[in-house]
Amino acid sequence: MSDLTRSITISGGGLAGLSLAIALRRRDLPVRIFESGSYPRHRVCGEFISGVADETLENLGIAHAFSECRRHRSFSWWQQGREFHQGQLDQPALGISRHHLDYQLATMAQQIGCALQTGHRSKPAPFDGHIWAAGRRPCDGPWIGLKAHVKGIKKASDLEMHLGANGYLGLAEVEDGWVNACGLFRIDRSIRAKGPDLLSAYLEAGGNTRLATDIRNAIWRDDSFTAVAGFSLGRQPEIPGLLCLGDAESIIPPFTGNGMSMAFQAAEAAISPLVQWHDGKIPWATTVSEIKAALRSQFSLRLQSARLLHPFLLKKSGRTLLRALAGCRALPVRPILSLIR
Ligand SMILES: Cc1cc2nc3c(=O)[nH]c(=O)nc-3n(C[C@H](O)[C@H](O)[C@H](O)COP(=O)(O)OP(=O)(O)OC[C@H]3O[C@@H](n4cnc5c(N)ncnc54)[C@H](O)[C@@H]3O)c2cc1C
Structure with missing residues (x-):
């Protein structure tokens, strides 16, 4: 019997x-979700899901949401229109738009009895079960993320990663032949472009002129352009x-x-302590500290590794080194991938 006094x-x-809501409902816990936006909607995200185990998706009860998504194996790295490395992933990455995925998960959550309220902006207040x-x-972080779905761009591999002087952009297919073009760039206040023109403006400013033209001339999916600015990477300040x-x-x-995979893995790590709290076996303070400890142990190494590697992509010397290593086939792709998964 579900204890309604201990709801999530x-x-x-x-x-x-x-995904956490679905996992907990499947274990008979009462769950309500407050979402400030609505579904379906496009989000800034490369929509390339790498590093999550099938077992995690099954444990969360959401595996079937991925049954028809794209499976990506090949990847290539580019700079200023020139490919400098190509390879194959050991485990395929999944390609599915957030427009489709979030809507599917929200529908699934409601079907199994989660009370989902959209258009509600919550406050970060600590209380039991929250x-x-x-x-x-x-925050006033230095990054801008830009994304659109486009058609008519020729690709040489499932994932193309294009490095520039001000950031990088990935190209990977999602459903219905649309290609996700999503980039992370350092905010540049000298760029005057607005709306969808920002994407090609940032690519041009970073030296990827040909790609900027290809993207400008591509067919754009209606309403798929989204932007988010001013956020920081790494551990977020604790509340x-x-x-x-x-x-x-x-x-x-x-x-x-790996960000979406981490969201699923974090949800999975939270299931057992939350079920124990709901069953009255542990107090809320213990639940919180157990989950925080699990997240730290699961994510610390990959967050630190990614923090150390990120500057290589963003600094000229780093990109030169990457190209040089790739040129003599000495780029340690497998060890790097295992550190950031
Ligand atoms: C440029 C860029 C490219 C990326 N590319 C990839 C990629 O290719 N692969 C990958 O795995 N990851 C990628 N990521 C990361 C990935 O998008 C995130 O890690 C993932 O979305 C995290 O999921 P989440 O549920 O924590 O947050 P979100 O998916 O952001 O969900 C948070 C939700 O909370 C809602 N919300 C916000 N404030 C409130 C409030 N006050 N009250 C109620 N609701 C609220 C929001 O509307 C949103 O629906 C990328 C990120 C960026 C910036």
Whole structure:
């Protein structure tokens, strides 16, 4: 029997919040979710899911949401229109738009009895049973993320990663032949472009002129352009007593293609302590500290590794070294991938 006095409140219906809600409902816990936006909608995200085990998706009860997604194996690295490395992933990455995935998960959550309220902006207040999964925290961080779905771009591999002087952009297919073009760039206040023109403007400013032209001339999916600016990467500042999951807890640099996987893994790590709390076996303070310890032990190495590697992509000397290593086939791709997974 479910104890209605110990119910779960999740603020944020993105991947961490929805997948946790589904997992807990499947274990008969009462769950309500508050989401500030609505579904379906496009989000800034490369939509390239790498490093999550099938077992995690099954444990969360969401594996079937991925049955029809793209499976990506090949990848290549580019600079100024020139490919300098190509390779194959040992485990395929999944390609599915957030427009589709978040909507599917929100529908699934409601079908199994989660009370989901959209258009509701919660406050980060610590109280028993409250989980903060509200994603990136607005701050004066140096980054801008831009994304659109396009058609008509020729690709040489499933994932193309294009490095520039001011950031990078990935190209990977999602459903219906659309290609996700998503980049992370350092905010440049001298760029005057607005709206969708920002994407090609940032690519041009970073030296990827040909790609900028290809993207400008591509067919754009209606309403798919989205932008988010001013956030920081890495561990997010703690809010005393508040249990944070997903990007609200830590943000891995997007080049890893691992942020969505981390959202699922964080949700999975939270299941057992939350079930024990609901069953009255542990107090809320213990639940919070157990989950925080699990997240630290699971994510610390990959967050630190990604933090050390990220500057290589963003500094000229780093990119030169990457190209040189790739040129003599000495780029340690497998060890790097295992550190950031
Ligand atoms: C440029 C860029 C590219 C990326 N590319 C990739 C990639 O290719 N692969 C990958 O795995 N990851 C990628 N990521 C990271 C990935 O998008 C995130 O790690 C992932 O979305 C985290 O999920 P989440 O549930 O924690 O947060 P989100 O998915 O952001 O969900 C948070 C939810 O909370 C809601 N919300 C916010 N505030 C409130 C509030 N006050 N009250 C209620 N609801 C609220 C939001 O509307 C949102 O629905 C990328 C990120 C960026 C910036």
